Amino acid sequence: MAAMAITKAITVGKIRPAAEPLHVLGNHGAYEVFPETEEEIAAVLQAAHAHSLSVIPMGGGTKRGWGGTLEKADILLCLSSCRGIVEYSPGDMTVTVKAGTTIREIAEQLAVHGQMLPLDPFWPDAATIGGVVAANDSGPKRLRYGSARDHVIGLRVVYPDGRVIRTGGKVVKNVAGYDMSKLFIGSMGTLGVMSEITLKLRPVPPCQSLLLLAFPNADFPAIRSFVLAVLDSTMEPVSLELLSPALHQAMNGRDGYALAIALEDGEKAVRYQEEWLIAHAPPGTEIRSWRQEEAAHWWSRFYRMFPSGVSPADRQAAEMALKIGSRNLDVLELVKTCHDLGERHGLAVEGHGGLGHGISRVYVKGDPARFAAYLQEVRTAAEERGGYAVVQHASLAVRRQLDVWGRPPAGFSLMQGVKRAIDPRQVCSPNRFVGGI
DSSP, rough: OHHHHHHHSSSSSGGOHHHHHHHHTTEEEEEEEEOHHHHHHHHHHHHHHHHHOOOOESSTOOOOOOOOOOEOOOOOOOESOSSSEEEETTTTEEEEEEOBBBHHHHHEEEEEEETTOOOOOSSSOOOOOHHHTTTTTTTTHHHOOGGGGGGGGEEEEEOTTTTTTEEEEESSSOOOOOOOOHHHHTTTTTOOOOEEEEEEEEEEOSSEEEEEEEETOOHHHHHHHHHHHOOOOSSOSSEEEEEEEHHHHHSSSOSSSSEEEEEOOHHHHHHHHHHHHHSEEEEEEEHHHHHHHHHHHHHHTTTTTOOTTTSSSSGGGGGEEEEOOOOOOOOHHHHHHHHHHHHHHHHHEEEEEEEETEEEEEEEEEEEGGHHHHHHHHHHHHHHTTTEHHHHHHEEHHHHHSSSSSSSSTTTHHHHHHHHOOTOOOSSTTOGGGGGG
């Protein structure tokens, strides 16, 4: 049925039965469709809507293990062929790109003009801008640059019935009324399929540096005092990331907790901040630093260490990744709690958290039968501090044993109403998002 409906919409050569019947992460499709244009995306969704077929969009697959307990939809909409820059205005510092373009591709093309898209998602070689925006993803450098939501100024979205809408515009100063783009950013593909994304850019900073401050004695009062001093100062770190002992060992071959502080600015400004941070570091702190290519290489390794949909297949079933949101200074206790709970449950746990923005991530390896108890204790610790914990990556079998999203947010009924209004036939990513949306 699915094949007959879709082959009427686009050429037969772009649709095929799934290369494998099942995928360990789920979020699969009985058929794979490879559109190359917005018109073809619209034709596929129009046909799916007419025949009540379900569709899961996918770019590079890095977020395939995030959300949902659906083994497979009727159609896996593979957007890897919808890639490239549509319009680039270096003078206006804006770019419009197709949704299937990888973060690495965008970075390489912008670098020619000394500009950058300041987003730092994990696995940038595979992560596509569509997936990053759909998940509102971000990394440690969110402290200075913000999340995906902060850089989108316009979208073209194909609704579940095949209609195409445009939100926002192509210039930065384009604010009039409600910003409809925000409705789709972070919606996990449940309200439609983004075809084009317009983003605002920044100049590439002339100098980048990374300071690694290690605390072998885990003196948390001293770490807290130092972090408060940094946040209350005129320093402008790009990241202020706490690394757990296991992660610090994996990345740097050292014991204890550590702070990864990134600086990006003119050379004099970077040097001044380095000197300030070194002068104000707690006694006994071990300090290492890297500049330019060495700093970039450290971050490149960091962004590829953790579980995702492109991790080796033999690791997928025994890994889980959590995202925790909290007040920024609560990250100290939450990262420590996650580390300690890992030891108690016999799980290998690597964690890190932003002491400026409050987003932590925890990566768990071991016996999947122990994941549920671990998640519950971590979630309780986060919620006691007014935060949350969600499962950002796990195999389908594991996700079906877990409460992936936790309690629905306060505005959940409004979210349900928006989904019913835009996608009454549950075409796009059914049950992928919080509360089964």
